[in-house]
Amino acid sequence: MNRFAELLDRLAYEPGRNNKLRLITGYFREVGDPDRGYALAALTGALSFKHAKPALIRDLIAARTDEVLFGLSYDYVGDLSETVALMWPKAALAAHNNPPPPSLTEVVTTLRTLGKTELPRQLERWLDELDETGRWALLKLVTGALRIGISARLAKTAAAALGDKDPHEVELIWPGLVPPYLDLFAWLEGRDDKPVNRDPAPFRPVMLAHAIEDADFAALDPADYIAEWKWDGIRVQAVAGRDERGHITARLYSRTGEDITGSFPDLVPSLRLPGAIDGELLILREGRVQSFNVLQQRLNRKVVSPKLIKEFPIHLRAYDLLGDDENDLRELPFAERRERLERFIAKLDDPRIDLSPTVPFDSWEALTAARGDPASAGAGEDADAVEGVMLKRRDAPYLPGRPKGQWWKWKRDPHIIDAVLMYAQRGHGKRSSYYSDYTFGVWTETENGEELVPVGKAYFGFTDEELLQIDRFVRRNTTEKFGPVRHVVHEADKGLVLEVAFEGLQRSPRHKSGVAMRFPRISRLRWDKPPREADRLETLEKMLKAEPAEIEV
Amino acid sequence: MRGSSPRMTASFEAPTSYITTMRPQDILLPNAAGLCCKPGGFHIDPVRPVERAVITHGHSDHARAGHGAVLATQETLDMMRLRYGENFAGSTQAIRYGEEIRLGDVKVKFHPAGHVLGSAQIAVSCKDTCIVASGDYKDAPDPTCTPFELVPCDVFITEATFGLPVFRHGDASDEVKKLLASVALFPERAHLVGAYSLGKAQRVIKLLRQAGYDAPIYLHGAMETITHYYQSRGIDLGELKPVKGMKKAALAGTITLAPPSATSDLWTRRFPDPVTAFASGWMRVRARARQRGVELPLVISDHADWGGLTATIAATGAGEIWVTHGQEDALVHWCRSKGLKAQPLDLVGYGDEEESETPIPGEAEA
Numbered sequence: 062m063n064r065f066a067e068l069l070d071r072l073a074y075e076p077g078r079n080n081k082l083r084l085i086t087g088y089f090r091e092v093g094d095p096d097r098g099y100a101l102a103a104l105t106g107a108l109s110f111k112h113a114k115p116a117l118i119r120d121l122i123a124a125r126t127d128e129v130l131f132g133l134s135y136d137y138v139g140d141l142s143e144t145v146a147l148m149w150p151k152a153a154l155a156a157h158n159n160p161p162p163p164s165l166t167e168v169v170t171t172l173r174t175l176g177k178t179e180l181p182r183q184l185e186r187w188l189d190e191l192d193e194t195g196r197w198a199l200l201k202l203v204t205g206a207l208r209i210g211i212s213a214r215l216a217k218t219a220a221a222a223l224g225d226k227d228p229h230e231v232e233l234i235w236p237g238l239v240p241p242y243l244d245l246f247a248w249l250e251g252r253d254d255k256p257v258n259r260d261p262a263p264f265r266p267v268m269l270a271h272a273i274e275d276a277d278f279a280a281l282d283p284a285d286y287i288a289e290w291k292w293d294g295i296r297v298q299a300v301a302g303r304d305e306r307g308h309i310t311a312r313l314y315s316r317t318g319e320d321i322t323g324s325f326p327d328l329v330p331s332l333r334l335p336g337a338i339d340g341e342l343l344i345l346r347e348g349r350v351q352s353f354n355v356l357q358q359r360l361n362r363k364v365v366s367p368k369l370i371k372e373f374p375i376h377l378r379a380y381d382l383l384g385d386d387e388n389d390l391r392e393l394p395f396a397e398r399r400e401r402l403e404r405f406i407a408k409l410d411d412p413r414i415d416l417s418p419t420v421p422f423d424s425w426e427a428l429t430a431a432r433g434d435p436a437s438a439g440a441g442e443d444a445d446a447v448e449g450v451m452l453k454r455r456d457a458p459y460l461p462g463r464p465k466g467q468w469w470k471w472k473r474d475p476h477i478i479d480a481v482l483m484y485a486q487r488g489h490g491k492r493s494s495y496y497s498d499y500t501f502g503v504w505t506e507t508e509n510g511e512e513l514v515p516v517g518k519a520y521f522g523f524t525d526e527e528l529l530q531i532d533r534f535v536r537r538n539t540t541e542k543f544g545p546v547r548h549v550v551h552e553a554d555k556g557l558v559l560e561v562a563f564e565g566l567q568r569s570p571r572h573k574s575g576v577a578m579r580f581p582r583i584s585r586l587r588w589d590k591p592p593r594e595a596d597r598l599e600t601l602e603k604m605l606k607a608e609p610a611e612i613e614v
Numbered sequence: 615m616r617g618s619s620p621r622m623t624a625s626f627e628a629p630t631s632y633i634t635t636m637r638p639q640d641i642l643l644p645n646a647a648g649l650c651c652k653p654g655g656f657h658i659d660p661v662r663p664v665e666r667a668v669i670t671h672g673h674s675d676h677a678r679a680g681h682g683a684v685l686a687t688q689e690t691l692d693m694m695r696l697r698y699g700e701n702f703a704g705s706t707q708a709i710r711y712g713e714e715i716r717l718g719d720v721k722v723k724f725h726p727a728g729h730v731l732g733s734a735q736i737a738v739s740c741k742d743t744c745i746v747a748s749g750d751y752k753d754a755p756d757p758t759c760t761p762f763e764l765v766p767c768d769v770f771i772t773e774a775t776f777g778l779p780v781f782r783h784g785d786a787s788d789e790v791k792k793l794l795a796s797v798a799l800f801p802e803r804a805h806l807v808g809a810y811s812l813g814k815a816q817r818v819i820k821l822l823r824q825a826g827y828d829a830p831i832y833l834h835g836a837m838e839t840i841t842h843y844y845q846s847r848g849i850d851l852g853e854l855k856p857v858k859g860m861k862k863a864a865l866a867g868t869i870t871l872a873p874p875s876a877t878s879d880l881w882t883r884r885f886p887d888p889v890t891a892f893a894s895g896w897m898r899v900r901a902r903a904r905q906r907g908v909e910l911p912l913v914i915s916d917h918a919d920w921g922g923l924t925a926t927i928a929a930t931g932a933g934e935i936w937v938t939h940g941q942e943d944a945l946v947h948w949c950r951s952k953g954l955k956a957q958p959l960d961l962v963g964y965g966d967e968e969e970s971e972t973p974i975p976g977e978a979e980a
Contacts, residue, residue, distance in 0.1 A: 073900065074909045080800070087799060126779065127951065133944045134780045138899055147780035147898060193782065193898075487878065493890065493907045494882045 062191060064092055065100050065165045066198030073209045076489045081211065085219035089246070098241025099169045103202060104216035107240055110172040112205035113180060115141055121185055125150050142200035145188075149196055152189050162190040166241070168199065214317040224249030229266040229461050232318040236260035261302030262312040264320075265337060265383050265391070266461030270451060270468035277469070278425050286452045287395065288420040288428055290440055291470055292378055293353045293448040293565075294343040295360070297321070299377055299414075300384070301332040309333055313342075324362050327370045328377060331413040336405055337384035338377065339459075341417065343446065345376040350446035353579070354567045377414045379406055380451075383459055391459035398459065420450060428452075432471060448564075449473045475562040476604065478503065478596040479587060481513050482557040485535040487545045488520065495528060496535040496547060499583065501559050505574075505598040513551050514574045514598060519561060522582030530586065531557070553593040560585035566604050576601050638769045638934060641720065641740045642747065644960055649747060649771075653719035653740055656685070658747050668722065670749025671733035672697070672812055685709055685717075687724060689732025689847065693812065696839050711760065727751040728762030729916050730813030731844060737765055745769040746930065752915065753922040754783065757820045758813070758849050762926075770932035771959065774940030775917040776895050783895055783919040789912040790821040796889060796910055797869060804865040804885035805910070808874035808892040811837045813916050815871045816844040818893050819851045821914075822869065832857040832865070834872035834881070862886055878907055895919065924948060 068088045075081050085104070089097050102108045122131055122145045131148065138144040163171075168187065175183055184203065188196050201207050217235060218228040220242075226249060237258035238245055247253035301311040311332035313322045322329065325342070344351040344359065359365075359373045382402035383391050390398050399419075406416045418439055422428040428450065431438035435447040449472035457467040480501035488497035498520040502513035523531065534549075534557055541548040550556050562584040569577035576598075642651050648660035656666040663680035670676055670686075672693030677686070679698035684691065688708040695702060709715065711734065714723040720740045727733040727749055735748040746767040753762045776783075797805050809815040815837050822831065830853040833841060838856060845851055857870050866886045876882070877890050892908040895915030903911040918926060923945060927935055935949045935956040942958035949956030 071910075074903065074911065076909065083799065127947075129947050130779050130944055133941070133947075134778045137778055137941070138780055139901055143900060144780060147782065148778075150779075193784070487907070489907060493878050494880055 062163050062165050062168055062187075062199065063195040064088070065096065065103070066191070066194040068100070069198045069201070069207070069209055070194045072211060078215070081215060082219045082222060085211075085216060086222045089220060089223045094243055094246060095241035096165045098243060098246065099165045101216055101220055101242055102169070102240035103165075103207065104211050105213035107213075108169060108202075110169070110175075111177070113184065113203040115204060117181060117184075118142070118145055118200060118204065121145070121181060121188070122149065142204060142206070143197055146193050146197035146200055149188050149193075160186075160190055162192070162195060163187055168202070169240075172203065212317070213319050217318075220245065220249060224251065230255075232264055232266055234258040234263075235318065236263045236312070236320070261304045261310045262300040263302075264298060264300065264312075264314045264318045265459075266318070267296070267298065267316045267339070268459050268461060268468060269316075269463040270470040271463060271465070273452065273469040273471045281425075281452075283422060283424055283428070285454055285456070287399065287455055288422055288431070288450050288452055289380065289417050290420060290435065290447045291449045291451045291472065292341040292343060292350065292417065293446050294341040294350075294356055294378070296339075297342045297377070298337060298339055298383070299328070299332050300337045302335050309335065324359065324365060325375050326365060328375050328413060331377070331409075331411045333411075334405065334409050335384075335386045336382060338379045338402075338405075338414070339381035339383055340377045340379040340414075343376045343378055344373050346374065350376075350378075350443040352446065352567075353565065375413065378417045379414060380417050381459065394456040394458065395453050396455040428471075432473060447473070475564055475584075476566070477560060477562050477584065478600065479558050479590060479594070480516060480561050481551045481592045481595045482531075482535075482549050482559055483513060483515055483551045485531070485547050485549055492528075495532045497528060497532070499531070499559065501561060502551070502574075503596045503598050503601065504593075511553070513592075516572070516574045516576060516598070516601060517561065517563070517578040517581045519559075519581045519583050522562065522584055523586070527583075527586055551592060554591055556592040558587035558590040558592055558595050559583050560587055566601060568605060574598060574601075576605065636741050636743050638743060638745055641738060641743060642745055642769075642771070649959075651717075651720060651738055654717040654722065654738065656717055658736055658738075659749065666717075667703075668717075668736055669694070670727065670736060670747070671729055673730070673750070673810075676749060679703070683707065685715075685722070687711070687732040687734055690734070692843060693732065693840065696843060711763075725763045725765050726760035728753060728756060728759060731759045731816070731847065731849075733759065733813075735763070735765060737767060743768050745771065746932075747771045748773065748926075750775070750917055751926070752918045753926055754786065754915075754918070756786075756817055756916075757824065758816045758844060764926065764929050766931045768932055769934045769936060770927060770930045771936045771938060772923060772927060772945070773917065774923065774937050774942050774945045776915065776919050777923060777937070777941035777945040779920045779944070781895060781898055781919045782921060783898070783913055783915045786817070786914045787821055787825060789893070789914050790818065790825050793869070793891060793910065793912060794822070794825060794827060796891075797867065800887075800889060801867045803887045803889050804867075805869045806877050806882060806885060806888045806890050807869060807871050807912070808877040808890070808894075808906075808908075809871050809914075810894075810916070811873050812840050814893055814914065816841055816849065816851060817916070818871060818912075818914060819854070820849065823850070823852045827869075828852060829868065830855045832860065832868055832870035834870065834876055836873050836876070837871050857884075860884075874906075927954070928952070 071084050072081055118141060134148050135144045187199055191199060217231045221228040221231045234256050237260040244256040248255045296316045298314040301309055304310055311329045312320055313325055315321050344356045379402060382398050382405050385401055385405060390401060420431050420438060422431060432450050436444035440447050452469040454467050480503050482499055483502045484500040485496035486498040487493055488495055500515050500518050502515040504511055505514050535547055538550040539547045540550050561581050563578040563581040565579040567577050642649055647657050647662040647664050649658040656668050657664045658668050659670055659676040660667050665682040667681040668685045669690055672690045677694050679702040682704040684703040684706045691706050691708055709724050711724055711726050714721055720738050723737040724734040727735045729750045729752055735746050737744055737746045744767040746765045748771060750773050751762055809818050819831055832855050835858055862884055874892060882888050889909050891910035891912055893912040893914040895917055896902040897911030897913045933955060935954050936959040937945045938959040946956045946958055
């Protein structure tokens, strides 16, 4: 447990993805079975036991420490698990009788079978046996709040690296594996064959598109491609299959292969035909696709209430068919898969699942027009949910990753405004010596006259060279410092104008300006433009469409 | 500028007078300049220029320039001289550990505090009452200074920098092992260890050497003077090199010590993909480490942790505890729960040395 805790501790501080991978792979290499398998399960969220409530942890510490001292400490530290881990006074044990600290395996297997009434005493024993970091990790684990910035995908990639395998391979067999993954590690270490995925509804690595540039069109023949709308939802893979007894198992995966079925129980009954659909998850109300902001209310929910399901009805819009019953269709050309898809959707005949229409075109000019005005080109009232168009080669098989020349995405032009840099903050990791997080604002009329009001924050979009330039500008034009934040000069004639590109806008009561941007990034530095000529809040307000008020669920 | 006030030349042979009953606060009492000993005619670690100052240790929030006469250990005086120049005080007098001298109506005796090289607790006795002003102290082993000595007394003045039960520092050599494990794991990256330039840096270097690390250790310019002073006092720190002028690629796999403020500065751009470490007791708390952007927190402290503070307080046998600079509330509460008389002592101007550290000219971007 202490070694696992050490890993979590190190991961919690490490900002770089590659370094995180190395730390995890290093752990897998160093630690034997079955501990490393349970660690992989913890990192991928694959452990299941009843979590301890914070109240239980509070009771445990209250029995061991002075209430005032605990209160002062908790105030200072700000995190319950950490406070308890740090100040836990070990029970006075005879020196020769100290039991060794529990292994991760012992903790996980015990928690699985432990009765509720036995939990407090067991936790107390472990807290006595572990060191500070071990206690912290134990409490994070038992309260189900690991939160160390590691995705399941990252942990699987680290495991794959142990055997120099492609993470996709691990992803493919993953749904059939169970902790502590002895067969997986045996294969990764070359001691055994690759485990066979017996899962009736496995994930298939996703095919992705390249962003198309103007120059690319010249080399492309419109006749080779099928176009379809790119919907502004989340890309998913909906898979159904029969288990040994002939029962249907259905699963929904994110594009990285994370199983997100639990968040969308309302879609499961609709996945009753064996097959694998590549599609977009959307919210439909009265047949109309809702904005991404509305869909967001359904994302990352652990508990899905009936109210949420009713007010945010989920919908799958199908792009592609990767499997039809027992048949793997991925080797077939797209045009053929598309036909199979149309038949599959027709046979399924479910109101929650429909076909994403193709966009007819015979020249790039025609497609440009359709992309510019999706409403008139078939998207109708759903045009606002169209993010752009997708181009797929008629003869392209379904290939994992981002193969060249097969699929192209052609997004609608982003919204652009000119805003003024107001505050800058230091970045993290490699950027910790650079002012790389920028808050920018636009002009508005207030009781104090013309003022800049912050409308967003961006920390990418610029080149390394531009980062150096902005960093230099920030250091030379700081008016005030607040900890890591610098106020940068922003007056009518003094300051830096940033061209900001963004994908959408929504009302936000949390922001002073009342608006929040989606995916803002710096697209250009306007050294040539005086701040007085930057955009005004009214411009943004005009862009806001009357959207139904968000419902708090 | 510090030290620009008129200097008073004073000596430590003041006339004595006869006082009958002494309450502790008649012996030592805080005033605007710091902890004042009226019957002895001096201040301990004054934050403003005074006529006569008795200094516990060389950290700049305790040892300031511009006093008339200064009484301190030879090491503390040397460090003040290195930091502020030859004329940092009107006159100086060195005192050894265990040595006692009379100042006015009181006797003053210096005892090792275990905080940094030359650090002392100051026992002030008047009649039958003994007060120990411990300055900053730690009861943990440190290969670069004389170990802390427990001084029985009636009133113990304790710091409370880490005065919360969440602060437990553990074994510093284990933290150094963590650093070495990271260096082994990331041989293409530079490791940048933030450490206060007086005491902490030398202790980390010495611990690295004790752990068997014998490669050259690199120093930020601001580290050099004090570190060389430690070496001149017979503390073997192995091969040390200035980092200035080194090629970026050559710093892969190396360890460099720098003042904490430098580890998030422009200065770090000379290192290949640096891992930022920070050696401090504050690193026990995650939020503190994250605030600073630290990737490798090393819990190594020059101060006593909660266990050290409470054990020391109990062991002095003092019936009255004055608690200063830090988390006074929790420590005062603990003392009272043990039946000890305790109160916070309202002294201002002490804290992390870093905040008040005087930059060495020309080193700001070094």
